[in-house]
Amino acid sequence: MGFGKIHDKNGEPIGNNQLYDAEIPLQAPEHCGSTLFHNNETEICAGGFQKGTEEGDSGGPLAIYRTNSCSGSQQGTWYLIGITSTGEYELNNGEKNGTKGYDHGVYTRVSAYHDWIKEATKGEVTCCGKS
Secondary structure (H helix, E strand, C coil), rough: CCCCEECCCCCCCCCCCCCCCCCEEEEEEHHHCCCCCCCCCCCEEHHHHHCCCCCCCCCCEEECCCCECCCCCCCEEEEEEEEEEEEEEEEEEEEEEEEEEEEEEEEEEEHHHHHHHHHHHCCCCCCCCCC
């Protein structure tokens, strides 16, 4: 979810006030490669063709929707699982691991910082399934 980076007909970046979302597939760590992805305990690899990260995405959310939520709600709930950290893309002629056109992002795994989050928010925010 974010505001995206859009350009005018001359390729110049322009302001944007439209909020966008996209379905970003979670990937195995090797998809992101060892140059970006370093620790499965603290990072999440996600992305796919035209579903990676771009300049300006850092700090944005990676969230999942669960209908069987920890809150017990039948409606379902959005959970923040990652925070955009970095990424890599080459959609034209680039090749990585034998695949032309790669696009992925590395996200900070929020659950890895559960104790810090709970302490910093004085218990107001906790990770689903953790106390």
